[in-house]
Amino acid sequence: MTVEVRVSSVPALAVAKARRLLRHPLVLAGFALFVLASVVELRDYWGPRPAFSLLTNGMALWPGVPVFFAAELVASASRRAGGDELLGALPASRTQRTAASCLAALGPFLVACAVQMALCVGYAVQGVSLERFPTVFELALGPLCVLGAGLLGVASARWLPWAGASVLVMVALVFFNVVVNGNEATGGHLFGFYAELAVWGPWPYRAAMGFNPGHTGWHAVYLLALCLGAGALAMLRDSPRRRFWLGAGALTVIAVAVAGLGQLP
Amino acid sequence: MNTVVVTNVVKSYGRHRALDGLSFTAGPGVTGLLGPNGAGKTTLIRMLATVLAADSGTLRLLGRDPSAERLQIRRRLGYLPQEPGFHRAFTVFEFVDYVAILKEIVDRRARHDEVRRVIAEVGLAEVSGKRIRALSGGMRRRVGIAQALLGEPELVLLDEPTAGLDPEQRLRFRELISRIGENRTVVLSTHQTEDVAALCGRVVVFDGGRCMFEGTPEELRRVAEGQVWLSAERSGVLSWRTGEGLFRNIGQAPDAARLAEPTIEDGYLLLLGDAAVGVRS
Ligand SMILES: Nc1ncnc2c1ncn2[C@@H]1O[C@H](COP(=O)(O)OP(=O)(O)O)[C@@H](O)[C@H]1O
Numbered sequence: 330m331t332v333e334v335r336v337s338s339v340p341a342l343a344v345a346k347a348r349r350l351l352r353h354p355l356v357l358a359g360f361a362l363f364v365l366a367s368v369v370e371l372r373d374y375w376g377p378r379p380a381f382s383l384l385t386n387g388m389a390l391w392p393g394v395p396v397f398f399a400a401e402l403v404a405s406a407s408r409r410a411g412g413d414e415l416l417g418a419l420p421a422s423r424t425q426r427t428a429a430s431c432l433a434a435l436g437p438f439l440v441a442c443a444v445q446m447a448l449c450v451g452y453a454v455q456g457v458s459l460e461r462f463p464t465v466f467e468l469a470l471g472p473l474c475v476l477g478a479g480l481l482g483v484a485s486a487r488w489l490p491w492a493g494a495s496v497l498v499m500v501a502l503v504f505f506n507v508v509v510n511g512n513e514a515t516g517g518h519l520f521g522f523y524a525e526l527a528v529w530g531p532w533p534y535r536a537a538m539g540f541n542p543g544h545t546g547w548h549a550v551y552l553l554a555l556c557l558g559a560g561a562l563a564m565l566r567d568s569p570r571r572r573f574w575l576g577a578g579a580l581t582v583i584a585v586a587v588a589g590l591g592q593l594p
Numbered sequence: 595m596n597t598v599v600v601t602n603v604v605k606s607y608g609r610h611r612a613l614d615g616l617s618f619t620a621g622p623g624v625t626g627l628l629g630p631n632g633a634g635k636t637t638l639i640r641m642l643a644t645v646l647a648a649d650s651g652t653l654r655l656l657g658r659d660p661s662a663e664r665l666q667i668r669r670r671l672g673y674l675p676q677e678p679g680f681h682r683a684f685t686v687f688e689f690v691d692y693v694a695i696l697k698e699i700v701d702r703r704a705r706h707d708e709v710r711r712v713i714a715e716v717g718l719a720e721v722s723g724k725r726i727r728a729l730s731g732g733m734r735r736r737v738g739i740a741q742a743l744l745g746e747p748e749l750v751l752l753d754e755p756t757a758g759l760d761p762e763q764r765l766r767f768r769e770l771i772s773r774i775g776e777n778r779t780v781v782l783s784t785h786q787t788e789d790v791a792a793l794c795g796r797v798v799v800f801d802g803g804r805c806m807f808e809g810t811p812e813e814l815r816r817v818a819e820g821q822v823w824l825s826a827e828r829s830g831v832l833s834w835r836t837g838e839g840l841f842r843n844i845g846q847a848p849d850a851a852r853l854a855e856p857t858i859e860d861g862y863l864l865l866l867g868d869a870a871v872g873v874r875s
Protein backbone atom coordinates (compact mmCIF):
# COMPACT_ATOMS: atom_id res chain seq x y z
CA MET A 330 0.00 0.00 0.00
CA THR A 331 1.32 3.42 -0.86
CA VAL A 332 1.39 6.09 1.78
CA GLU A 333 -0.79 8.97 0.74
CA VAL A 334 0.55 12.42 1.38
CA ARG A 335 -2.43 14.73 1.54
CA VAL A 336 -2.24 18.47 1.66
CA SER A 337 -5.08 20.58 2.94
CA SER A 338 -7.21 22.08 0.22
CA VAL A 339 -7.73 25.27 2.22
CA PRO A 340 -4.95 27.37 0.63
CA ALA A 341 -5.97 26.50 -2.94
CA LEU A 342 -9.59 27.06 -2.03
CA ALA A 343 -8.80 30.41 -0.43
CA VAL A 344 -6.98 31.52 -3.59
CA ALA A 345 -9.95 30.50 -5.74
CA LYS A 346 -12.40 32.30 -3.47
CA ALA A 347 -10.22 35.40 -3.23
CA ARG A 348 -10.11 35.52 -7.02
CA ARG A 349 -13.89 35.25 -7.19
CA LEU A 350 -14.27 37.96 -4.58
CA LEU A 351 -11.88 40.32 -6.35
CA ARG A 352 -13.63 39.75 -9.66
CA HIS A 353 -17.04 40.35 -8.15
CA PRO A 354 -18.76 43.33 -9.83
CA LEU A 355 -19.56 44.90 -6.44
CA VAL A 356 -15.91 44.81 -5.39
CA LEU A 357 -14.73 46.12 -8.74
CA ALA A 358 -17.26 48.95 -8.56
CA GLY A 359 -16.26 49.74 -4.96
CA PHE A 360 -12.58 50.03 -5.77
CA ALA A 361 -13.36 51.96 -8.95
CA LEU A 362 -15.35 54.52 -6.95
CA PHE A 363 -12.56 54.88 -4.44
CA VAL A 364 -9.95 55.34 -7.14
CA LEU A 365 -12.18 57.87 -8.87
CA ALA A 366 -12.60 59.86 -5.64
CA SER A 367 -8.85 59.69 -5.09
CA VAL A 368 -8.05 60.99 -8.55
CA VAL A 369 -10.37 63.93 -7.96
CA GLU A 370 -8.74 64.55 -4.61
CA LEU A 371 -5.25 64.45 -6.06
CA ARG A 372 -6.13 67.69 -7.81
CA ASP A 373 -6.78 69.19 -4.39
CA TYR A 374 -10.43 69.52 -5.17
CA TRP A 375 -12.02 69.32 -1.73
CA GLY A 376 -9.36 70.76 0.55
CA PRO A 377 -7.29 69.32 3.40
CA ARG A 378 -9.99 67.85 5.64
CA PRO A 379 -11.74 65.59 3.12
CA ALA A 380 -8.35 64.73 1.66
CA PHE A 381 -7.21 63.47 5.06
CA SER A 382 -10.48 61.65 5.56
CA LEU A 383 -10.26 59.88 2.20
CA LEU A 384 -6.76 58.68 2.91
CA THR A 385 -7.51 57.37 6.39
CA ASN A 386 -11.01 55.94 6.42
CA GLY A 387 -12.61 56.62 3.05
CA MET A 388 -12.38 52.91 2.27
CA ALA A 389 -14.84 52.07 5.03
CA LEU A 390 -17.66 53.22 2.73
CA TRP A 391 -16.32 51.98 -0.55
CA PRO A 392 -15.04 49.45 -1.19
CA GLY A 393 -15.90 48.46 2.41
CA VAL A 394 -19.67 48.25 1.98
CA PRO A 395 -19.61 46.48 -1.41
CA VAL A 396 -16.93 44.05 -0.15
CA PHE A 397 -19.25 43.06 2.70
CA PHE A 398 -22.06 42.22 0.29
CA ALA A 399 -19.77 40.50 -2.20
CA ALA A 400 -18.16 38.38 0.54
CA GLU A 401 -21.61 37.35 1.74
CA LEU A 402 -22.66 36.43 -1.79
CA VAL A 403 -19.49 34.47 -2.57
CA ALA A 404 -19.56 32.62 0.76
CA SER A 405 -23.23 31.70 0.33
CA ALA A 406 -23.03 30.87 -3.40
CA SER A 407 -23.22 27.09 -3.06
CA ARG A 408 -26.06 27.24 -0.55
CA ARG A 409 -28.04 29.59 -2.78
CA ALA A 410 -27.37 27.37 -5.79
CA GLY A 411 -28.63 24.32 -3.85
CA GLY A 412 -25.18 22.75 -4.17
CA ASP A 413 -24.60 21.86 -0.53
CA GLU A 414 -25.66 18.26 -1.13
CA LEU A 415 -23.01 17.75 -3.80
CA LEU A 416 -20.28 19.59 -1.90
CA GLY A 417 -21.28 17.85 1.33
CA ALA A 418 -19.97 14.51 0.03
CA LEU A 419 -16.52 15.87 -0.88
CA PRO A 420 -13.42 15.42 1.28
CA ALA A 421 -13.04 19.13 2.09
CA SER A 422 -15.37 19.91 4.98
CA ARG A 423 -17.69 22.84 5.48
CA THR A 424 -15.33 24.16 8.13
CA GLN A 425 -12.51 24.16 5.62
CA ARG A 426 -14.71 26.01 3.16
CA THR A 427 -15.51 28.63 5.80
CA ALA A 428 -11.84 28.95 6.70
CA ALA A 429 -11.01 29.46 3.03
CA SER A 430 -13.72 32.13 2.73
CA CYS A 431 -12.21 33.93 5.72
CA LEU A 432 -8.71 33.75 4.24
CA ALA A 433 -10.11 35.03 0.95
CA ALA A 434 -11.05 38.27 2.73
CA LEU A 435 -7.30 38.96 2.69
CA GLY A 436 -7.57 39.46 -1.08
CA PRO A 437 -9.49 42.75 -0.97
CA PHE A 438 -7.47 43.72 2.11
CA LEU A 439 -4.16 43.39 0.25
CA VAL A 440 -5.54 45.24 -2.77
CA ALA A 441 -6.77 47.97 -0.41
CA CYS A 442 -3.27 48.22 1.09
CA ALA A 443 -1.76 48.57 -2.36
CA VAL A 444 -4.28 51.22 -3.37
CA GLN A 445 -3.61 53.05 -0.13
CA MET A 446 0.14 53.06 -0.80
CA ALA A 447 -0.37 54.31 -4.32
CA LEU A 448 -2.60 57.05 -2.96
CA CYS A 449 0.07 58.09 -0.43
CA VAL A 450 2.61 58.38 -3.22
CA GLY A 451 0.09 60.34 -5.27
CA TYR A 452 -0.57 62.74 -2.41
CA ALA A 453 3.16 63.26 -1.87
CA VAL A 454 3.93 63.77 -5.55
CA GLN A 455 1.00 66.09 -6.13
CA GLY A 456 1.60 67.94 -2.87
CA VAL A 457 -2.02 67.61 -1.77
CA SER A 458 -2.46 69.93 1.16
CA LEU A 459 -2.99 68.12 4.44
CA GLU A 460 -2.89 69.55 7.92
CA ARG A 461 -0.49 66.72 8.73
CA PHE A 462 0.39 63.45 7.04
CA PRO A 463 -1.44 60.40 8.53
CA THR A 464 0.47 57.92 10.66
CA VAL A 465 0.88 54.28 9.63
CA PHE A 466 -1.95 53.33 12.01
CA GLU A 467 -4.22 55.90 10.48
CA LEU A 468 -3.35 54.69 6.99
CA ALA A 469 -4.22 51.15 8.06
CA LEU A 470 -7.78 52.04 9.09
CA GLY A 471 -9.24 51.90 5.56
CA PRO A 472 -7.80 48.48 4.66
CA LEU A 473 -8.76 47.14 8.10
CA CYS A 474 -12.36 48.18 7.45
CA VAL A 475 -12.19 46.32 4.12
CA LEU A 476 -10.85 43.21 5.88
CA GLY A 477 -13.55 43.40 8.53
CA ALA A 478 -16.23 43.84 5.88
CA GLY A 479 -15.09 40.68 4.12
CA LEU A 480 -14.96 38.62 7.32
CA LEU A 481 -18.30 39.90 8.54
CA GLY A 482 -19.77 39.04 5.14
CA VAL A 483 -18.65 35.43 5.63
CA ALA A 484 -20.02 35.35 9.20
CA SER A 485 -23.30 36.75 7.95
CA ALA A 486 -23.51 34.11 5.21
CA ARG A 487 -22.92 31.34 7.77
CA TRP A 488 -25.19 32.52 10.55
CA LEU A 489 -28.01 34.17 8.64
CA PRO A 490 -28.69 31.94 5.64
CA TRP A 491 -31.66 33.91 4.33
CA ALA A 492 -32.01 36.20 1.37
CA GLY A 493 -31.84 39.83 2.44
CA ALA A 494 -30.28 39.13 5.83
CA SER A 495 -27.07 40.85 4.75
CA VAL A 496 -29.02 44.05 4.05
CA LEU A 497 -30.35 44.01 7.60
CA VAL A 498 -26.83 43.47 8.94
CA MET A 499 -25.62 46.46 6.94
CA VAL A 500 -28.50 48.61 8.21
CA ALA A 501 -27.57 47.59 11.76
CA LEU A 502 -23.91 48.47 11.13
CA VAL A 503 -24.79 51.91 9.78
CA PHE A 504 -27.16 52.51 12.67
CA PHE A 505 -24.50 51.47 15.18
CA ASN A 506 -21.99 53.73 13.50
CA VAL A 507 -24.28 56.76 13.53
CA VAL A 508 -25.24 56.24 17.17
CA VAL A 509 -21.71 55.80 18.54
CA ASN A 510 -20.02 58.39 16.38
CA GLY A 511 -21.85 61.33 17.87
CA ASN A 512 -21.47 64.63 16.09
CA GLU A 513 -18.98 64.29 13.28
CA ALA A 514 -18.59 68.01 12.72
CA THR A 515 -17.23 68.66 16.20
CA GLY A 516 -15.38 65.37 16.59
CA GLY A 517 -16.88 62.46 18.49
CA HIS A 518 -15.08 59.44 19.85
CA LEU A 519 -13.78 56.62 17.72
CA PHE A 520 -16.07 53.70 18.42
CA GLY A 521 -17.48 53.61 14.91
CA PHE A 522 -15.92 51.72 12.02
CA TYR A 523 -16.15 54.88 10.00
CA ALA A 524 -14.72 57.32 12.48
CA GLU A 525 -13.70 60.83 11.53
CA LEU A 526 -10.18 61.55 12.70
CA ALA A 527 -10.10 65.15 11.53
CA VAL A 528 -12.65 67.64 12.78
CA TRP A 529 -14.46 68.90 9.73
CA GLY A 530 -15.90 72.15 11.04
CA PRO A 531 -18.40 74.15 8.99
CA TRP A 532 -18.89 73.87 5.24
CA PRO A 533 -16.96 74.16 2.89
CA TYR A 534 -14.47 72.49 5.20
CA ARG A 535 -11.55 74.53 3.90
CA ALA A 536 -10.29 75.72 7.26
CA ALA A 537 -8.12 73.50 9.45
CA MET A 538 -10.01 72.62 12.62
CA GLY A 539 -7.62 70.20 14.32
CA PHE A 540 -8.06 66.52 15.06
CA ASN A 541 -10.13 64.23 17.17
CA PRO A 542 -8.30 63.82 20.47
CA GLY A 543 -8.69 60.02 20.57
CA HIS A 544 -5.73 57.66 20.10
CA THR A 545 -5.79 56.52 16.49
CA GLY A 546 -3.24 53.77 17.12
CA TRP A 547 -5.62 52.10 19.56
CA HIS A 548 -8.40 52.63 17.06
CA ALA A 549 -6.47 50.52 14.54
CA VAL A 550 -6.06 47.79 17.17
CA TYR A 551 -9.78 48.11 17.93
CA LEU A 552 -10.64 47.53 14.25
CA LEU A 553 -8.21 44.63 13.98
CA ALA A 554 -9.78 42.99 17.04
CA LEU A 555 -13.22 43.43 15.48
CA CYS A 556 -11.93 41.79 12.27
CA LEU A 557 -10.61 38.78 14.17
CA GLY A 558 -13.86 38.62 16.12
CA ALA A 559 -15.84 38.46 12.88
CA GLY A 560 -13.56 35.67 11.66
CA ALA A 561 -13.98 33.71 14.90
CA LEU A 562 -17.74 34.19 14.64
CA ALA A 563 -17.76 32.78 11.12
CA MET A 564 -15.65 29.77 12.14
CA LEU A 565 -17.77 29.09 15.21
CA ARG A 566 -20.77 28.18 13.06
CA ASP A 567 -19.78 24.74 11.75
CA SER A 568 -16.39 23.96 13.22
CA PRO A 569 -16.27 20.81 15.34
CA ARG A 570 -13.84 22.72 17.56
CA ARG A 571 -16.51 24.95 19.06
CA ARG A 572 -14.65 25.49 22.34
CA PHE A 573 -11.57 26.73 20.53
CA TRP A 574 -13.49 29.29 18.51
CA LEU A 575 -15.57 30.35 21.48
CA GLY A 576 -12.33 30.96 23.34
CA ALA A 577 -10.86 32.85 20.43
CA GLY A 578 -14.05 34.90 20.19
CA ALA A 579 -13.89 35.70 23.89
CA LEU A 580 -10.28 36.87 23.50
CA THR A 581 -11.24 39.19 20.67
CA VAL A 582 -14.08 40.61 22.77
CA ILE A 583 -11.55 41.40 25.50
CA ALA A 584 -9.20 42.92 22.92
CA VAL A 585 -12.04 45.04 21.51
CA ALA A 586 -12.90 46.28 25.00
CA VAL A 587 -9.29 47.09 25.88
CA ALA A 588 -8.56 48.81 22.57
CA GLY A 589 -11.92 50.56 22.71
CA LEU A 590 -11.04 52.09 26.05
CA GLY A 591 -7.48 52.74 24.96
CA GLN A 592 -8.60 54.89 22.07
CA LEU A 593 -10.50 57.28 24.35
CA PRO A 594 -8.82 60.66 24.77
CA MET B 595 -14.84 -8.15 -3.53
CA ASN B 596 -17.95 -6.14 -2.74
CA THR B 597 -17.44 -2.40 -2.73
CA VAL B 598 -20.77 -1.76 -1.06
CA VAL B 599 -22.27 -3.95 1.65
CA VAL B 600 -25.55 -2.78 3.17
CA THR B 601 -27.00 -4.88 5.99
CA ASN B 602 -30.37 -4.38 7.61
CA VAL B 603 -30.36 -0.63 7.26
CA VAL B 604 -33.25 1.35 8.73
CA LYS B 605 -33.85 5.04 8.23
CA SER B 606 -36.91 6.94 9.35
CA TYR B 607 -38.08 10.49 8.73
CA GLY B 608 -40.23 11.14 11.74
CA ARG B 609 -42.67 8.25 11.77
CA HIS B 610 -42.19 7.39 8.13
CA ARG B 611 -39.77 4.54 7.46
CA ALA B 612 -37.96 5.38 4.24
CA LEU B 613 -35.66 2.34 4.53
CA ASP B 614 -37.00 -0.64 6.38
CA GLY B 615 -34.29 -3.21 6.99
CA LEU B 616 -32.66 -3.04 3.60
CA SER B 617 -29.77 -5.31 2.65
CA PHE B 618 -27.84 -5.65 -0.59
CA THR B 619 -24.32 -5.72 -2.00
CA ALA B 620 -22.65 -4.20 -5.03
CA GLY B 621 -19.29 -4.85 -6.62
CA PRO B 622 -17.41 -3.69 -9.74
CA GLY B 623 -19.66 -2.97 -12.70
CA VAL B 624 -22.96 -1.14 -12.87
CA THR B 625 -25.60 -1.90 -10.25
CA GLY B 626 -29.05 -0.42 -10.74
CA LEU B 627 -31.37 0.50 -7.89
CA LEU B 628 -34.78 0.16 -9.41
CA GLY B 629 -37.95 1.28 -7.70
CA PRO B 630 -40.92 3.61 -7.99
CA ASN B 631 -40.84 7.18 -6.70
CA GLY B 632 -40.69 7.20 -2.92
CA ALA B 633 -39.11 3.75 -2.74
CA GLY B 634 -36.14 5.13 -0.83
CA LYS B 635 -33.55 5.22 -3.63
CA THR B 636 -32.35 8.73 -2.86
CA THR B 637 -32.25 8.02 0.86
CA LEU B 638 -30.07 4.98 0.22
CA ILE B 639 -27.74 6.76 -2.21
CA ARG B 640 -27.28 9.63 0.23
CA MET B 641 -26.19 7.06 2.80
CA LEU B 642 -23.72 5.54 0.38
CA ALA B 643 -22.46 9.08 -0.28
CA THR B 644 -21.79 9.48 3.48
CA VAL B 645 -24.06 12.52 3.78
CA LEU B 646 -26.78 10.68 5.69
CA ALA B 647 -26.39 8.28 8.61
CA ALA B 648 -28.50 5.16 9.14
CA ASP B 649 -30.67 4.84 12.25
CA SER B 650 -29.63 1.22 12.59
CA GLY B 651 -27.96 -1.51 10.54
CA THR B 652 -24.46 -1.49 9.07
CA LEU B 653 -22.87 -0.08 5.96
CA ARG B 654 -19.46 -0.91 4.59
CA LEU B 655 -18.15 1.18 1.73
CA LEU B 656 -14.86 0.35 0.05
CA GLY B 657 -14.17 -1.94 2.99
CA ARG B 658 -14.61 0.85 5.53
CA ASP B 659 -17.15 1.99 8.07
CA PRO B 660 -18.62 5.37 7.02
CA SER B 661 -19.33 6.46 10.59
CA ALA B 662 -15.66 6.10 11.55
CA GLU B 663 -13.73 6.61 8.30
CA ARG B 664 -15.86 9.05 6.39
CA LEU B 665 -13.00 11.11 5.03
CA GLN B 666 -11.12 8.10 3.65
CA ILE B 667 -14.29 6.98 1.88
CA ARG B 668 -15.03 10.44 0.50
CA ARG B 669 -11.60 10.58 -1.09
CA ARG B 670 -12.48 7.57 -3.25
CA LEU B 671 -16.06 8.51 -4.01
CA GLY B 672 -17.84 10.27 -6.86
CA TYR B 673 -21.41 11.44 -6.29
CA LEU B 674 -24.08 12.97 -8.49
CA PRO B 675 -27.10 13.94 -6.38
CA GLN B 676 -30.61 13.74 -7.78
CA GLU B 677 -30.83 17.52 -7.78
CA PRO B 678 -27.31 18.86 -8.05
CA GLY B 679 -27.32 22.60 -7.54
CA PHE B 680 -24.88 24.23 -9.90
CA HIS B 681 -23.30 27.63 -9.49
CA ARG B 682 -25.05 28.95 -12.54
CA ALA B 683 -22.72 31.87 -13.06
CA PHE B 684 -19.67 29.57 -13.22
CA THR B 685 -18.34 28.23 -16.46
CA VAL B 686 -18.21 24.45 -16.82
CA PHE B 687 -14.46 24.55 -16.26
CA GLU B 688 -14.71 26.81 -13.20
CA PHE B 689 -17.32 24.61 -11.57
CA VAL B 690 -15.49 21.34 -12.14
CA ASP B 691 -12.25 23.02 -11.05
CA TYR B 692 -13.90 24.20 -7.84
CA VAL B 693 -15.07 20.66 -7.06
CA ALA B 694 -11.56 19.40 -7.88
CA ILE B 695 -10.09 21.72 -5.25
CA LEU B 696 -12.61 20.40 -2.73
CA LYS B 697 -11.51 16.92 -3.77
CA GLU B 698 -8.05 17.90 -2.56
CA ILE B 699 -6.38 18.02 -5.96
CA VAL B 700 -4.41 21.05 -4.92
CA ASP B 701 -1.59 21.19 -7.45
CA ARG B 702 -2.82 23.67 -9.99
CA ARG B 703 -1.40 22.15 -13.14
CA ALA B 704 -2.33 18.57 -12.25
CA ARG B 705 -5.79 19.75 -11.30
CA HIS B 706 -6.38 21.59 -14.55
CA ASP B 707 -5.25 18.52 -16.50
CA GLU B 708 -7.66 16.36 -14.52
CA VAL B 709 -10.51 18.84 -15.01
CA ARG B 710 -9.91 18.88 -18.77
CA ARG B 711 -9.78 15.08 -18.80
CA VAL B 712 -13.17 14.57 -17.13
CA ILE B 713 -14.79 17.31 -19.19
CA ALA B 714 -13.55 15.61 -22.34
CA GLU B 715 -14.69 12.23 -21.03
CA VAL B 716 -18.32 13.39 -20.84
CA GLY B 717 -18.00 15.12 -24.22
CA LEU B 718 -18.20 18.71 -23.06
CA ALA B 719 -14.76 19.91 -24.16
CA GLU B 720 -16.32 22.30 -26.66
CA VAL B 721 -18.46 24.09 -24.10
CA SER B 722 -16.03 24.09 -21.17
CA GLY B 723 -15.82 27.89 -21.31
CA LYS B 724 -19.59 28.34 -21.34
CA ARG B 725 -21.57 29.39 -18.30
CA ILE B 726 -23.62 26.61 -16.75
CA ARG B 727 -26.82 28.63 -16.93
CA ALA B 728 -26.48 28.65 -20.72
CA LEU B 729 -26.41 24.83 -20.96
CA SER B 730 -29.28 22.46 -21.69
CA GLY B 731 -30.53 20.08 -19.00
CA GLY B 732 -28.73 17.13 -20.55
CA MET B 733 -25.46 19.02 -20.72
CA ARG B 734 -25.81 20.08 -17.10
CA ARG B 735 -26.31 16.46 -16.13
CA ARG B 736 -23.07 15.67 -17.92
CA VAL B 737 -21.29 18.40 -15.95
CA GLY B 738 -22.58 16.60 -12.87
CA ILE B 739 -21.14 13.32 -14.08
CA ALA B 740 -17.84 14.98 -14.97
CA GLN B 741 -17.34 16.24 -11.42
CA ALA B 742 -18.20 12.76 -10.08
CA LEU B 743 -15.34 11.31 -12.15
CA LEU B 744 -12.65 13.62 -10.76
CA GLY B 745 -9.74 11.77 -9.23
CA GLU B 746 -10.71 8.36 -10.64
CA PRO B 747 -13.03 7.34 -7.79
CA GLU B 748 -13.50 3.64 -7.11
CA LEU B 749 -17.16 4.08 -6.24
CA VAL B 750 -19.45 6.27 -8.35
CA LEU B 751 -22.99 7.03 -7.18
CA LEU B 752 -25.47 8.47 -9.66
CA ASP B 753 -28.97 9.35 -8.46
CA GLU B 754 -31.38 9.21 -11.42
CA PRO B 755 -28.78 10.20 -13.99
CA THR B 756 -31.15 9.62 -16.90
CA ALA B 757 -34.30 11.29 -15.56
CA GLY B 758 -35.72 13.92 -17.86
CA LEU B 759 -33.48 13.16 -20.81
CA ASP B 760 -34.73 12.71 -24.34
CA PRO B 761 -34.11 9.34 -26.06
CA GLU B 762 -31.04 10.52 -27.93
CA GLN B 763 -29.42 11.94 -24.79
CA ARG B 764 -30.42 8.82 -22.89
CA LEU B 765 -28.52 6.73 -25.40
CA ARG B 766 -25.39 8.85 -25.02
CA PHE B 767 -25.70 8.53 -21.26
CA ARG B 768 -25.88 4.79 -21.42
CA GLU B 769 -22.76 4.72 -23.50
CA LEU B 770 -21.00 7.02 -21.03
CA ILE B 771 -22.10 5.20 -17.90
CA SER B 772 -21.30 1.75 -19.22
CA ARG B 773 -17.82 3.04 -20.07
CA ILE B 774 -17.44 4.40 -16.52
CA GLY B 775 -18.55 1.05 -15.11
CA GLU B 776 -15.91 -0.92 -16.96
CA ASN B 777 -13.30 -0.54 -14.25
CA ARG B 778 -15.09 0.62 -11.12
CA THR B 779 -18.25 0.22 -9.06
CA VAL B 780 -21.15 2.32 -10.27
CA VAL B 781 -24.40 2.40 -8.31
CA LEU B 782 -27.19 4.26 -10.04
CA SER B 783 -30.84 4.71 -9.24
CA THR B 784 -33.59 4.78 -11.79
CA HIS B 785 -37.26 4.13 -12.14
CA GLN B 786 -36.86 3.06 -15.76
CA THR B 787 -36.56 -0.63 -16.55
CA GLU B 788 -34.99 0.19 -19.94
CA ASP B 789 -31.99 1.72 -18.20
CA VAL B 790 -31.50 -1.43 -16.20
CA ALA B 791 -31.83 -3.66 -19.24
CA ALA B 792 -29.36 -1.59 -21.21
CA LEU B 793 -26.78 -0.85 -18.55
CA CYS B 794 -26.77 -2.85 -15.40
CA GLY B 795 -24.97 -6.10 -14.68
CA ARG B 796 -26.93 -6.31 -11.46
CA VAL B 797 -30.22 -4.92 -10.33
CA VAL B 798 -31.75 -4.38 -6.91
CA VAL B 799 -35.50 -3.84 -6.93
CA PHE B 800 -36.94 -2.21 -3.92
CA ASP B 801 -40.10 -0.57 -2.77
CA GLY B 802 -41.29 0.81 0.53
CA GLY B 803 -37.70 0.73 1.78
CA ARG B 804 -37.43 -3.03 1.40
CA CYS B 805 -35.40 -5.12 -1.00
CA MET B 806 -37.67 -7.23 -3.20
CA PHE B 807 -35.17 -8.65 -5.63
CA GLU B 808 -31.44 -8.79 -6.15
CA GLY B 809 -29.88 -10.37 -9.22
CA THR B 810 -29.08 -9.93 -12.88
CA PRO B 811 -31.49 -8.25 -15.29
CA GLU B 812 -31.97 -11.66 -16.93
CA GLU B 813 -33.04 -13.12 -13.59
CA LEU B 814 -35.43 -10.22 -13.12
CA ARG B 815 -36.91 -11.00 -16.51
CA ARG B 816 -37.34 -14.64 -15.60
CA VAL B 817 -39.37 -13.67 -12.52
CA ALA B 818 -42.26 -13.22 -14.91
CA GLU B 819 -41.60 -16.37 -16.90
CA GLY B 820 -44.80 -18.30 -17.45
CA GLN B 821 -46.90 -15.43 -16.14
CA VAL B 822 -47.24 -13.14 -19.12
CA TRP B 823 -50.18 -13.86 -21.38
CA LEU B 824 -51.57 -12.45 -24.54
CA SER B 825 -55.33 -12.72 -24.84
CA ALA B 826 -58.34 -11.12 -26.44
CA GLU B 827 -59.72 -10.05 -23.07
CA ARG B 828 -58.50 -8.08 -20.11
CA SER B 829 -57.69 -10.05 -16.94
CA GLY B 830 -55.43 -10.03 -13.87
CA VAL B 831 -54.11 -7.15 -11.86
CA LEU B 832 -52.06 -5.72 -14.67
CA SER B 833 -53.14 -5.74 -18.25
CA TRP B 834 -53.03 -3.36 -21.12
CA ARG B 835 -53.85 -3.38 -24.77
CA THR B 836 -50.83 -3.71 -27.03
CA GLY B 837 -50.37 -2.32 -30.49
CA GLU B 838 -51.52 -5.59 -32.05
CA GLY B 839 -54.91 -5.28 -30.39
CA LEU B 840 -54.31 -8.08 -27.88
CA PHE B 841 -54.17 -7.58 -24.12
CA ARG B 842 -50.93 -8.24 -22.31
CA ASN B 843 -51.77 -9.70 -18.91
CA ILE B 844 -49.36 -10.31 -16.08
CA GLY B 845 -50.29 -12.87 -13.42
CA GLN B 846 -52.97 -15.55 -13.66
CA ALA B 847 -53.63 -17.07 -17.07
CA PRO B 848 -56.88 -15.84 -18.63
CA ASP B 849 -59.03 -18.08 -20.87
CA ALA B 850 -57.76 -18.82 -24.34
CA ALA B 851 -54.49 -17.10 -23.69
CA ARG B 852 -51.14 -17.51 -25.32
CA LEU B 853 -47.99 -17.50 -23.18
CA ALA B 854 -45.68 -14.63 -24.06
CA GLU B 855 -41.97 -14.05 -23.62
CA PRO B 856 -41.50 -11.82 -20.52
CA THR B 857 -39.44 -8.62 -20.42
CA ILE B 858 -37.58 -7.04 -17.53
CA GLU B 859 -40.48 -4.67 -17.17
CA ASP B 860 -42.87 -7.60 -16.70
CA GLY B 861 -40.68 -8.97 -13.93
CA TYR B 862 -40.50 -5.59 -12.26
CA LEU B 863 -44.25 -5.03 -12.48
CA LEU B 864 -44.95 -8.48 -11.12
CA LEU B 865 -42.65 -7.87 -8.16
CA LEU B 866 -44.21 -4.56 -7.31
CA GLY B 867 -47.77 -5.80 -7.81
CA ASP B 868 -50.22 -3.19 -6.61
CA ALA B 869 -47.53 -0.61 -6.01
CA ALA B 870 -46.75 -0.57 -9.69
CA VAL B 871 -50.18 0.72 -10.58
CA GLY B 872 -50.23 3.24 -7.80
CA VAL B 873 -52.34 1.32 -5.25
CA ARG B 874 -50.56 1.09 -1.92
CA SER B 875 -51.49 -1.15 0.94
N1 LIG C 1 -35.99 14.84 4.16
C1 LIG C 1 -37.10 14.08 4.22
N2 LIG C 1 -38.03 14.31 5.17
C2 LIG C 1 -39.15 13.54 5.25
N3 LIG C 1 -39.43 12.54 4.42
C3 LIG C 1 -38.55 12.25 3.46
C4 LIG C 1 -37.34 13.01 3.31
N4 LIG C 1 -36.65 12.50 2.25
C5 LIG C 1 -37.39 11.48 1.79
N5 LIG C 1 -38.52 11.32 2.49
C6 LIG C 1 -39.55 10.28 2.29
O1 LIG C 1 -38.90 9.04 2.27
C7 LIG C 1 -39.39 8.23 1.24
C8 LIG C 1 -38.28 7.81 0.31
O2 LIG C 1 -37.84 8.94 -0.39
P1 LIG C 1 -36.66 8.90 -1.44
O3 LIG C 1 -35.49 8.24 -0.82
O4 LIG C 1 -36.45 10.28 -1.94
O5 LIG C 1 -37.27 7.98 -2.58
P2 LIG C 1 -36.91 7.85 -4.13
O6 LIG C 1 -35.61 8.52 -4.36
O7 LIG C 1 -36.88 6.40 -4.37
O8 LIG C 1 -38.01 8.51 -4.88
C9 LIG C 1 -40.48 9.01 0.56
O9 LIG C 1 -41.73 8.57 1.04
C10 LIG C 1 -40.22 10.43 0.94
O10 LIG C 1 -41.42 11.14 1.05
Ligand SMILES: [Mg+2]
Nearest residue numbers: 635636676754
Ligand atom coordinates in the same frame (compact mmCIF):
# COMPACT_ATOMS: atom_id res chain seq x y z
MG1 LIG D 1 -35.03 9.95 -5.63
